[in-house]
Amino acid sequence: MAGGTLPGTATDEAGGSDRVVFHVDMDCFYASCERLRRPELAGEPVVVGMGYEDGETIGAVATASYEARAFGVESAMPIFEALDLLPRRADADPEDPDAPDPEAAGRYLPVDLDFYKEVAGDVKAVLRDCADTLREVSVDEAYLDVTDRTAWDAAGAGAAADAAEDPPPSAAAGPAEARTLAEGYARHVKERIEREAGVPASVGVAPNMSTAKVASDADKPDGLVVVPPGSVESFLAPLSTAEIHGIGPVTERTLAEMGIETAADLAAADPDGLADELGERGPELHRRARGDDDREVTPTGLPKSLSRESSLSPTADGETKRETVSALAADVARRARERGCLYRTIGIKAVEPPYDVNTRARSLSGPVDDPDLVESVAFDLLAEFADDRVRKLGVRVSNLDFAESDQATLGGFEPGDGEGTGGGRSDGVSDRDGATEARSAATDGDGGKLTDWVGGEPTAAASVGDDAEESEARRATERDDGQASLGDWE
DNA sequence: TCTGGGGTCCTAGGACCC
DNA sequence: TCTGGGGTCCTAGGACCC
Numbered sequence: 410m411a412g413g414t415l416p417g418t419a420t421d422e423a424g425g426s427d428r429v430v431f432h433v434d435m436d437c438f439y440a441s442c443e444r445l446r447r448p449e450l451a452g453e454p455v456v457v458g459m460g461y462e463d464g465e466t467i468g469a470v471a472t473a474s475y476e477a478r479a480f481g482v483e484s485a486m487p488i489f490e491a492l493d494l495l496p497r498r499a500d501a502d503p504e505d506p507d508a509p510d511p512e513a514a515g516r517y518l519p520v521d522l523d524f525y526k527e528v529a530g531d532v533k534a535v536l537r538d539c540a541d542t543l544r545e546v547s548v549d550e551a552y553l554d555v556t557d558r559t560a561w562d563a564a565g566a567g568a569a570a571d572a573a574e575d576p577p578p579s580a581a582a583g584p585a586e587a588r589t590l591a592e593g594y595a596r597h598v599k600e601r602i603e604r605e606a607g608v609p610a611s612v613g614v615a616p617n618m619s620t621a622k623v624a625s626d627a628d629k630p631d632g633l634v635v636v637p638p639g640s641v642e643s644f645l646a647p648l649s650t651a652e653i654h655g656i657g658p659v660t661e662r663t664l665a666e667m668g669i670e671t672a673a674d675l676a677a678a679d680p681d682g683l684a685d686e687l688g689e690r691g692p693e694l695h696r697r698a699r700g701d702d703d704r705e706v707t708p709t710g711l712p713k714s715l716s717r718e719s720s721l722s723p724t725a726d727g728e729t730k731r732e733t734v735s736a737l738a739a740d741v742a743r744r745a746r747e748r749g750c751l752y753r754t755i756g757i758k759a760v761e762p763p764y765d766v767n768t769r770a771r772s773l774s775g776p777v778d779d780p781d782l783v784e785s786v787a788f789d790l791l792a793e794f795a796d797d798r799v800r801k802l803g804v805r806v807s808n809l810d811f812a813e814s815d816q817a818t819l820g821g822f823e824p825g826d827g828e829g830t831g832g833g834r835s836d837g838v839s840d841r842d843g844a845t846e847a848r849s850a851a852t853d854g855d856g857g858k859l860t861d862w863v864g865g866e867p868t869a870a871a872s873v874g875d876d877a878e879e880s881e882a883r884r885a886t887e888r889d890d891g892q893a894s895l896g897d898w899e
Numbered sequence: 900t901c902t903g904g905g906g907t908c909c910t911a912g913g914a915c916c917c
Numbered sequence: 918t919c920t921g922g923g924g925t926c927c928t929a930g931g932a933c934c935c
Contacts, residue, residue, distance in 0.1 A: 459903045469903045471935095484935085489900065520903095547906085547935050657933045689909070690932090718904060754927090764902070768929060800901075 427561055427638050429591045430706060431553040431598065432613040432621035433536060435529075436630035438549035439472035441608040442525045443518055454480060454495055454515035458488050460720065461519050464499070466492060468519075475630055477515050488517070522548075531606035539598045545709045552618055554706035559594035561616075561637055592635045599633060615641065617702040622654045641700030646673035653697055655690070663687065672698040711811050715748075716758075717741045718803030723762050725798045730791060737804040738787045742780035751776035751810040755786040758803035759794045769793060776810040 435441065439457040444450045454477035461468030466489040473482040473491070480495040496509035498516050529548045536543050540553035565588070595614045602610045611632035613624025620641050624634040636644045645653075649671055651661045663686055669675050675683075675698035683691030696702060717737045721729065734757065745752055756770030769790040773782075787804050 461903090467900090471903075485902070487900070487902070550935070655933070659932060713907070714905095716905065720901090720903070723901090756928090762901080766930075770928060772927065801903090803904085 428554060428556045428616055429559055429561065429594075430615055430618055430621045431540075431555055431595055432615075432618070432625040433532075433551050433553065433598070433602070434611050434613070434625040434629070435532065435549035436609045436611055437472045437474050438529075438608065439520060439525055440474040440477075442521075442528045444474075445528060445607045446524070450516055452476065453498075454482075456482055456488075456491055456495065456515050456517045457520055458491075458517055459520050461488050461517065463517075463519065471520050480513075480515070482515070492517075525549075528606055528608060532602055532608065532610070535598070535601045535605050539594075539601070542706045542708060544706050552621065552706045553598075555591075555594060559590045562590050564588040564590050564593050589635060589637060591637075592633070595633055595635065615700075617641075617700065618704055618706060619654055619697045619702040620645065620700050623648065623652060626652070642676065645698060645700050646671065646676070648672045650675055650698070653694065655694060655697065660687065660690070660694070711750075711809070712748075713809060714805055714807035715741055715744050715750075715752075715809070716803055716805035717744075718758060718801060720801045721799065723798045723800040725796060727795060730794075730799060730802060731788060733802050734787050734791050734804060735784055737802065738784040739780060741804050741806055742778075742783045745806055745809075746778055746780075749811065751778050751812070752783075752806035753777070753808035753810065754806065755783050755790075756805045756807065757787050757790045758801070758805065759791070759797065759799045760801035761794075761797055762800050764800075767794065770805075770807070772808065776808070776812075 437455075440450075440455040443455060443457060453474070455474040456470055456477050457472045458468040459471040468488045470482060470484055470486045470488065470491050473484065477491075477495055482491045482495050495515040496513070498511065498514040500508055501511040501514040502508040503511065525548060533543075533545065533551075536545075536551055536553060539558070540555055541557045542554040544552040546552065591614050595612045599610055599612050602608070609631050611625045611629045611634075613621040613627065613632075613634050613636070615621040615624050615636040616638045620636055623645065624636050625632065627634045649661075650656050650664050650669060651658075653672060653675070656664070664670075664675065667678070667682070667686060669678055675695060678695060680692040680695045683695050685691070687694065717740045719733065719737065721733060724730070753776045754770050754772045756768060759767045759769075761767065771786055771790060773786075783804065783806065791802075
């Protein structure tokens with residue numbers, strides 16, 4: 410696939426090899442949001458803490474502004490540690506000789522996710538408007554395929570193909586020699602975000618996702634880095650392996666032991682040797698290091714799991730643990746219901762000091778929406794850790810099933826073919842007869858029977874199975890009113 | 900002073916089926 | 918009499934991401 414590209418021409422896009430992909434990454438997003446509503450924070454070191462309350466020392470750094478980073482404060486750092494590096498501004502009392510210098514003190518704020526989501530909504534509106542395809546990765550990050558909106562042609566009069574065309578107005582702003590149309594468009598997007606959402610972003614522009622991702626990171630904050638198709642390898646080559654998306658501390662160490670320190674090293678390494686050390690991921694990372702990534706930008710899909718967890722001061726107390734799990738279970742079940750999804754697997758997480766993560770899960774015979782069942786299964790699974798001290802507990806539901814919403818057509822597939830393969834899955838836009846389909850899916854419950862038979866046999870699951878059956882009846886009725894669900898798909 | 904909380908994907912091993 | 922082989926589902930844990 411990669412072979413046929415003719416250098417210098419702009420007409421080879423048919424195979425998709427010269428796509429234009431943007432990666433948009435908001436700069437210290439939470440801190441930027443706080444500045445948006447509190448302009449006096451501009452230029453100040455700002456630390457937004459998770460699990461942090463005003464005046465406390467617990468929690469961790471969710472986001473630090475660049476001014477705070479200059480003091481060494483980093484993301485995920487415990488608040489008490491950040492406070493060592495950068496005292497709290499509120500503690501900087503000019504009357505107190507022992508108080509920190511106000512000039513070297515920061516503002517510490519608790520996370521306010523609801524507000525950040527509002528701002529993210531404004532950002533998202535711009536992105537949606539600017540992209541052919543938009544993939545939101547998180548509240549502050551997204552990929553855009555903009556191939557049909559712009560091009561790699563030189564801006565201005567460069568490309569012969571443009572002879573009959575007027576230069577696009579957006580490119581007219583500055584000296585346009587080595588500039589591409591893509592760069593001009595990226596600048597436009599960036600400026601629109603700043604203007605319409607009020608927060609700064611960094612943008613990476615490249616012919617594929619993994620390179621765009623690295624590019625957006627290369628000149629933060631307020632960056633705009635453009636990597637045209639011919640420059641991908643040379644752009645990546647000098648970077649350390651850790652800068653490649655998908656390489657974390659463990660893989661970085663493994664690679665270092667193989668003598669691989671840079672993307673160039675990785676690009677030159679033997680894919681088979683990498684596969685031996687890293688499994689399937691080896692060759693994949695090798696491709697990324699060479700800028701070879703043909704993943705398409707696909708819209709964000711439905712979630713695969715929903716979970717909630719919270720930390721405790723380490724305790725073995727049964728009542729505390731059950732109360733915590735009960736609250737987490739209720740919250741997870743509520744969110745699942747809000748999103749109109751059923752779940753077939755319920756699990757817990759129990760973290761024992763110092764940091765031993767245990768997970769347990771149980772699958773039901775069929776998908777349910779049943780908060781009581783989430784709690785009782787979670788309690789059941791928790792029993793194994795009855796005597797253990799835990800420092801964190803979590804509850805998760807997975808094996809999610811959104812079929813009862815507009816995707817009811819999926820229920821029309823033969824029971825048991827389980828795959829629900831991509832083909833016709835156009836996110837519900839298509840099915841006019843959703844209600845009918847859903848009802849038949851629910852009532853001709855043969856699908857349920859088949860799964861029952863597979864999963865529901867073991868006698869150990871008897872009580873669960875009973876509950877599950879009840880719930881299935883319940884769910885059959887809920888399906889009819891469950892149509893609201895797609896609404897929160899923003 | 901415990902590294903917060905929400906996710907995704909991959910792998911290995913076991914159970915079970917044909 | 919040899920373990921034989923393929924396939925799926927489930928669970929648990931690990932690595933990684935923001």
